[in-house]
Structures are given as structure tokens and as C-alpha cells.
Amino acid sequence: MSWTRRRFTRLPLLAPALALPGLANLGGCARPSFGSTRPGRGSWDERALALRLWRASEPSGNAALSPVNLAAALTMATLGAQGRTRAELAEVLGVRRPDTAVEALAAHVARWSTLEAPALRAANGLWTRSADALEPSYVRTLEQRLAAHSETMEDLESGREAINAWVSERTEGQLPALLEAPLDPATLAVVVSALHFRGHWLEPFDPESTRPRPFHRDDGSEIEVPMMTGHGFLRRAWSERSQLYAVEIPYSAGAQADAQIRESELAPDDASEPTPSLPPRFDMLLILPPRDQPIAEANAQLESGALAELLDMLETAEPLTLYVDLPRFSIRARTDVRALCRSLGAEQAFGQSANFKAMTKAPARIDHFEQLVAVDVDEAGTVASAAAAFGIAARSMPARFSADRPFWYIIRERGGPWLFLGQYSDPEA
Known part of the structure; x- marks a missing residue:
């Protein structure tokens, strides 16, 4: 499997195999x-x-x-x-x-x-x-x-x-x-x-392929968003038990590090040779909840073991060709x-x-x-x-008492009667 096939390649607008409603809740971690x-x-x-x-x-x-x-x-x-x-x-x-x-x-x-x-x-x-x-x-x-x-x-x-x-x-x-x-x-x-x-991105999306496309909210309504489109050879995982669907989109580690990783992946397996130390890699992990479940309800699955299962599946997943639609967003x-x-x-x-x-x-x-x-x-x-x-x-009381907003006042004899009780709220009254 060549590195070229594994790279996230740019593509004109195509029908997606993975559309990503609800992505914004992931925060781009x-x-x-x-x-x-x-x-x-x-x-x-x-x-x-x-x-x-x-x-x-x-x-x-x-x-x-x-x-x-x-x-x-x-x-x-x-x-x-x-x-x-x-x-x-x-x-x-x-x-x-x-x-x-x-x-x-x-x-x-x-x-x-x-x-x-x-x-x-x-x-x-x-x-x-x-x-x-x-x-x-x-x-x-x-x-x-x-x-x-x-x-x-x-x-x-x-x-x-x-x-x-x-x-x-x-x-x-x-x-x-x-x-x-x-x-x-x-x-x-x-x-x-x-x-x-x-x-x-290891391979950026093509801006010319970004088009207004519908984003489907959990309440059933739709709104047009700038949807980026691309495809590549990516790791993905789908759990039949939890119905969670995930894909990794890798970031570049820099020209030198990307080349080092490419050489490592293209090299034949040789148990007699020590495994080279590879630089850390980062990706955006995108996860879709079950199609018929609002993301607010599906959040509980993240701690139920479903996410751990999905991540374990990703660790052993072989990259496959995948089309991706991803909104351009800011949070x-x-x-x-x-x-x-x-x-x-x-x-x-x-x-x-x-x-x-x-x-x-x-x-x-x-x-x-x-x-x-x-x-x-x-x-x-x-x-x-x-x-x-x-x-x-x-923890003590503040060092300043600033009556710069409406307040009550009481004129009193300590331990005795209150002589006056009032409030001050409008300097122009």
C-alpha cells in the first residue's frame, strides 16, 4: 500500500460516504x-x-x-x-x-x-x-x-x-x-x-469544492452551511452495538516528519531491524452519533464504554477510501x-x-x-x-463597600428602635 494512496487527496464535489451533522459539539480536539x-x-x-x-x-x-x-x-x-x-x-x-x-x-x-x-x-x-x-x-x-x-x-x-x-x-x-x-x-x-x-491537514480540502449544503439539526430543521468536501485513504470505525461512526483526518507533522513516517510505512517488515522512533502524530477524530438519536442524548454513550470500543477498533483499522463532508466552522x-x-x-x-x-x-x-x-x-x-x-x-469581607447602585438604609439605635428605613435608587429623582 503506497503512501500516495493513503494521503488525504483533494477532490471536486462528490457524493459523500460520510456526512457530519452535529460535528460542532466535538470542538476540534x-x-x-x-x-x-x-x-x-x-x-x-x-x-x-x-x-x-x-x-x-x-x-x-x-x-x-x-x-x-x-x-x-x-x-x-x-x-x-x-x-x-x-x-x-x-x-x-x-x-x-x-x-x-x-x-x-x-x-x-x-x-x-x-x-x-x-x-x-x-x-x-x-x-x-x-x-x-x-x-x-x-x-x-x-x-x-x-x-x-x-x-x-x-x-x-x-x-x-x-x-x-x-x-x-x-x-x-x-x-x-x-x-x-x-x-x-x-x-x-x-x-x-x-x-x-x-x-x-496532511492534505487540505480544496476551497473550490466547498459549497453551501444542508446541515440537519436534531430538531429536524435544516440550515445551509459551507460544506467542505474531499476523499482519501483514511482509518474509520463503525460500531454495530453503539451505532457510533468515526473517522480520523490527520494533520501534517511537517515535511521532514511526514517523509520519515512515509519511509517507515513503505519499508518492509523486518523483525531483525529496530523499529524507528516516529514523531507524534495528531488528527481530528470525528464521531457521528446514531442517526435517530439527538447528540445531547448520545453524549451518555461516550462514558458507557462505547467510545472506548470505537477507539480500540480504530487502532487496528486498515485505511480505506472514504468520502468526507465536513462543515467549515468556528466556535x-x-x-x-x-x-x-x-x-x-x-x-x-x-x-x-x-x-x-x-x-x-x-x-x-x-x-x-x-x-x-x-x-x-x-x-x-x-x-x-x-x-x-x-x-x-x-475569604474576609471585601476591603471596599461601594454604594454605586441602589441600596437600602436604616438609621437605628443599636439594640433599640429603628428610627428611619428607606432605599436610594435614583440620584435624579
Whole structure:
């Protein structure tokens, strides 16, 4: 089987063998397509974490989540926690010790830094309102083990735009406004993790073949979308039990790496020769739910073992000629990570009993935690970014009371009668 036949070749508009309604819910996630994806004994099961986070996010409509980016942010929060707070966050991560996640994340970043393609970069950052706001040991851990950038800002709210600019730069402008809402005046620090992916298809779709074609919504309605069309020699799998249908569309690993992989596949099998070390490969894995089942209902199958079965089938599948119709699409999604964590049993980190003594001497809690994701898919490939941020705020009452909105007032004798009771709501009345 020649490499030429296996490449994803361009084609004029043809009748598809695989049409992809509901694709937008997949969020353009990439995964390695060579070698086993099963975690080793005692290792961190990142696939299980991804599915837990996906379920807890309660996806609807167009949705996107970056599990590895969220894992990085959750790991940095867990490193600063103690007691029950730490145990609950570690349970969300699926690790007994946060060091397990730290080591895995550091290994990912080291591996990605050697890629010729796709472009895949991760970055972490830490901003504090004073040099002594956080424990020096915590800051050193993030700097040394997770390569975090650290900076002190006297006024974090005034520096919010600088934090957004840092994220925008590391996501090539795809995420210009991670922090939209004003920060709590009691915020001691903001911790951010960013991820950026830019991958070109191994063979791009031909833009001239893109045509307006119907996309079939789950409610039975149709809408025209720019539908890309192509065909190639691709790995696919269909499960008769679950009725899930999947295909892998590979990204280029760069000219040199693609040539190395091509030579390896064309070389005859020789048990006496050592197997060459191949560069990591990435693909977009597309999955169709059963035709008669809305994708919101089919989401439950992803954790039922049906997805694991499908992935096992793909690992051993032989590439076959396949026609593909794929919408050109863009998604922007913001996730409230506090709600997600609470649904997975991590409550204490966000309340008045939070224990972040490994991070700061001050009684503190996570006061906001969100992730912003952007995914753009077109004929050339995929650009996707994610950034997650959490703020650590003092658990005491805010240092400022600002009556800059309607309020009630009571003039009283303490322990005695109320002399006046009123409200102020309109300065022009």
C-alpha cells in the first residue's frame, strides 16, 4: 500500500460516504493517532478525565472544552491546597497526588516543544498583587516545574488588560479577552494556563469544492452551511452495538516528519531491524452519533464504554477510501469551571472553609474560575486555543463597600428602635 494512496487527496464535489451533522459539539480536539492511547498501570488516565469534564460541563448546542488546559489550571490550584480542599480537587483530576499530573503535563510540554508540526504551545502565568501575597514555595513550584511566568501588580483589576494581552499573545490573538468581568477587590492572585494549536491537514480540502449544503439539526430543521468536501485513504470505525461512526483526518507533522513516517510505512517488515522512533502524530477524530438519536442524548454513550470500543477498533483499522463532508466552522465557548468542579464533588475550594495554606498564609478561596475556548476549522486545517484562569481571593469581607447602585438604609439605635428605613435608587429623582 503506497503512501500516495493513503494521503488525504483533494477532490471536486462528490457524493459523500460520510456526512457530519452535529460535528460542532466535538470542538476540534486533536489526539495522537499512532501507538496505544491506553494509560499504563499507575499512570494518570487523562482520557477518563476528559470525559468526566465533558459530562460535567453539560454540553449543549455548539460546545468546546480543552481537557488538558483545564487539567493544567486544576493542577496549579491543587498544588496550593491542603486537607479536604486538596483531596476534592485531586479527585476531580483523577490523581492521588498532584505530582502525578505535574509530571505528565511537564512531559507533554517537553514533547510538544520538539514538534516540527503542528504548532502546539502551552504556557502558564501567575500574577500577584504583592510580592508576599503568595507563599514563595508555591510560586517557585509553578515557575520551576510548570515553567510559569510570574509577575507582581499592585492593582490586579487595573492589570486585567495586561493579563488578557499575555493570553492573546500566546494564542496568536485567538483569545483576546479571557478575563471579561472585573476582579474581586479581595483578589490576591490570578493564575492562568493557556494552550494554542495550529495544525494543517496532511492534505487540505480544496476551497473550490466547498459549497453551501444542508446541515440537519436534531430538531429536524435544516440550515445551509459551507460544506467542505474531499476523499482519501483514511482509518474509520463503525460500531454495530453503539451505532457510533468515526473517522480520523490527520494533520501534517511537517515535511521532514511526514517523509520519515512515509519511509517507515513503505519499508518492509523486518523483525531483525529496530523499529524507528516516529514523531507524534495528531488528527481530528470525528464521531457521528446514531442517526435517530439527538447528540445531547448520545453524549451518555461516550462514558458507557462505547467510545472506548470505537477507539480500540480504530487502532487496528486498515485505511480505506472514504468520502468526507465536513462543515467549515468556528466556535467560541466559555465554561464556568466552578460549577463544573462542584458537580464533580469539589465544593470546599470555592467556599468560606477553603484551605489554600500551601499557596498563601491568608484565609483564601477560589472566587472565579473559567475557561475560554476558540476553535476554527477550514479547508487548510485547524486553529484552536484555550485559556483557563482562576482568582484566589481573601475569604474576609471585601476591603471596599461601594454604594454605586441602589441600596437600602436604616438609621437605628443599636439594640433599640429603628428610627428611619428607606432605599436610594435614583440620584435624579
